[in-house]
Structures are given as C-alpha cells and as structure tokens.
Amino acid sequence: MTQFPSPLPTAGNGARRLMAMLWAVLAANLVAPLAAAATLEAAPTTLDSVTFVGRDDHGTAAKLSDWRGKTVLLTMAYSSCREVCSFTLHRLEELQRSADRAGIAIEVVVISYDPKTDSPTSWSDYRQHHGLAHTNWHFLTGSSADTEKFAHALHFRYWRYDEHIVHDFKVLLIEPDERIATTLTWATRNDDPFTKAAVRCVATDSLGCKP
Numbered sequence: 001m002t003q004f005p006s007p008l009p010t011a012g013n014g015a016r017r018l019m020a021m022l023w024a025v026l027a028a029n030l031v032a033p034l035a036a037a038a039t040l041e042a043a044p045t046t047l048d049s050v051t052f053v054g055r056d057d058h059g060t061a062a063k064l065s066d067w068r069g070k071t072v073l074l075t076m077a078y079s080s081c082r083e084v085c086s087f088t089l090h091r092l093e094e095l096q097r098s099a100d101r102a103g104i105a106i107e108v109v110v111i112s113y114d115p116k117t118d119s120p121t122s123w124s125d126y127r128q129h130h131g132l133a134h135t136n137w138h139f140l141t142g143s144s145a146d147t148e149k150f151a152h153a154l155h156f157r158y159w160r161y162d163e164h165i166v167h168d169f170k171v172l173l174i175e176p177d178e179r180i181a182t183t184l185t186w187a188t189r190n191d192d193p194f195t196k197a198a199v200r201c202v203a204t205d206s207l208g209c210k211p
Helices: 014-039 084-102 120-130 144-153
Strands: 053-055 061-063 071-077 106-112 137-142 158-161 164-167 171-174 180-184
Touching: 071 084, 084 106, 084 171, 106 144, 120 137, 137 144
Parallel strands: 071 106, 106 137
Antiparallel strands: 053 061, 053 137, 071 171, 158 164, 171 180
16 A cells, blocks of 8 residues: 655654755755756746646546636645655645635646656545545646646756655646736745735636635
C-alpha cells in the first residue's frame, strides 16, 4: 500500500523535514535568478495562452479550460512528495476555509510534477489518505511533455534530485476572467487573498462568487 506523508511534520522528524524544506528554498533562490536571466521571460499575468490536458483522480479526461469562468487556486505537487507538498496541502485547506467564510466559490486544481509515477489511482489514494473529500478539488496528471510545458509557462520551477523532485512552494489565484490575481510563494505564503478582496465577485454563481 502506498505510504503518504502526514500533512504536517511530527515532532520526531520535524527537524529533518524543516532542513529539507530550507535546502529546497535555498536551491530555488540560487537557481531562479539564473533561470530568469537565461529565459528573460516575464511572469505571466493570465492563463489565456496556457493549456493542460490530462486525467483527474477519477480517471476522467480533464483540461485546464474546464474551469474557465471560475475562481481557481492552481498549484503543482506530486503524490509521493514528502516535504513542500505537505505544506502546500495545509495552505490549500486553510485557503478553502477562508474562501468558504468569504462566500467565494472556488475550484482547487493540483497538477502533477511527476507524470511518470502519478496516476488517477495514486491521486485517489492520496485523497483518501489525507481525508480530502472536497468535490471541488481536482488532481490532474498529464503527459511529461504537457507537464514541462505547463510548468515552464507559469514559472513552476522544479528539478530532479536522486529519486525526488525538488520544487518551490507556489499557488496561483486565478480570477474568472483567467487573470492571475495573486501568486503565493515562500515570501507571501501566509497571505490570505480572500480577506483582501483580491477576487472581483460578480453576483453570479457561474462566475465564482456567491450572491
């Protein structure tokens, strides 16, 4: 049976996990400027030219445009991740509760960094292990080519280290018009866009906000 990490570090392994997360942050800070200088690409401000096609944790074909016209929290992770993804999951759950309190209907879309290992079955097991019964949460796996293209387009930087994938913490808040309203990173990880009226609510359920 697949073994999954707990959402939060325990006392026994907290120091080890914290050190690994710190190494990931350090590596990201060293590599990101070099990558940015090499590509000379500005961070995207909209999803209008970004595509992704794959299957969700139910095995159903899905594409990023399926959530066009809705407010979306978008991130990347992988089901066997033992460090950053646990924190990402924790923050997504907090943001879900914050959106609920604000009366904002959201969709949470998680795209796999590791299509060679992840599958609808591994994501379904992951959801069950973490008790993620939210019907508005979607875990997608696509092809290696589509995954690399998607990550490059939205500046989700990652690389392989031994058997692991090292990556940043990053969550995008997408408005119904596909504008990227907020980008949460390590520096802004505790920000709560739903308490700052970052989403322009239109009094129509189909546009993501409850009247």
